[in-house]
Amino acid sequence: MRRTLYVFARGTGQDGIKVMIMRKFFLPFWLVLGLLAGTAHSANAPAAFKEGINYIPVVPAQPTSVPPGQIQVVEFFWYGCPRCFELQPYLEAWDRNKPANVVLKRVPAALNPQWDIAARAYYTAMQLGILAKANEAIYQALQVNHMNLATATDYENFFASRFDVNAKQFETVWNSFEVDARISQAKVLAQRYGITDVPTLAVNGKWLTGSGYRLSNAQIMDAVNWLVQREQTALTGGTQ
Numbered sequence: 001m002r003r004t005l006y007v008f009a010r011g012t013g014q015d016g017i018k019v020m021i022m023r024k025f026f027l028p029f030w031l032v033l034g035l036l037a038g039t040a041h042s043a044n045a046p047a048a049f050k051e052g053i054n055y056i057p058v059v060p061a062q063p064t065s066v067p068p069g070q071i072q073v074v075e076f077f078w079y080g081c082p083r084c085f086e087l088q089p090y091l092e093a094w095d096r097n098k099p100a101n102v103v104l105k106r107v108p109a110a111l112n113p114q115w116d117i118a119a120r121a122y123y124t125a126m127q128l129g130i131l132a133k134a135n136e137a138i139y140q141a142l143q144v145n146h147m148n149l150a151t152a153t154d155y156e157n158f159f160a161s162r163f164d165v166n167a168k169q170f171e172t173v174w175n176s177f178e179v180d181a182r183i184s185q186a187k188v189l190a191q192r193y194g195i196t197d198v199p200t201l202a203v204n205g206k207w208l209t210g211s212g213y214r215l216s217n218a219q220i221m222d223a224v225n226w227l228v229q230r231e232q233t234a235l236t237g238g239t240q
Helices: 029-042 082-097 113-128 131-144 152-163 167-174 177-193 217-235
Strands: 003-010 016-023 071-077 102-108 200-203 207-210
Touching (some): 071 177, 082 217, 113 152, 113 177, 131 152, 152 167, 167 177, 200 217, 207 217
Parallel strands (some): 071 102
Antiparallel strands (some): 003 016, 071 200
């Protein structure tokens, strides 16, 4: 069932502004208010962020997996992370409105054995072609419904009940070489970027920002936009 929330806020004129938000899944009221506040904040984003506080350089800079002329933004996340879940509405809104030459790549950060299961679930859903709906459903199950998804069997039952994936199909993909390879690549990428916390976003192989950089969720995406703009300027021959 879709939930519709109406929020009334007074604008600069005499009439108030009515904002309607429709979400596919439940969002806590405080998170919706934060999202609205973030929208207002984005319109008045700071001119600059402070290096070493709000973002840091990647040393050495890492190669991206996009063609020349494109800018890659990588989100490192973990399904079990509440902050990653809280960032998703902001990230999704940004993704829908980002410049045409900017590419978002999501990478499950398998930083320890406990996180490996969630990373395998992500890449299993990708191989099965159900990632778009599975990504949201897994976050919902863990962060809202507090389901126990800690083993392969847990995810097998979850994929069967939610996405009609039969046991043989699930087990074949879950244990496949393709999924093993993607997890290995994700681990290597996280190591190269020096990822120790999530959510962290890497901009064009050169910059890191995220929740560990004294930024709210809305400010994280403002910082990403600001860093992307720096890279856009560099692409057109300007200075960073």
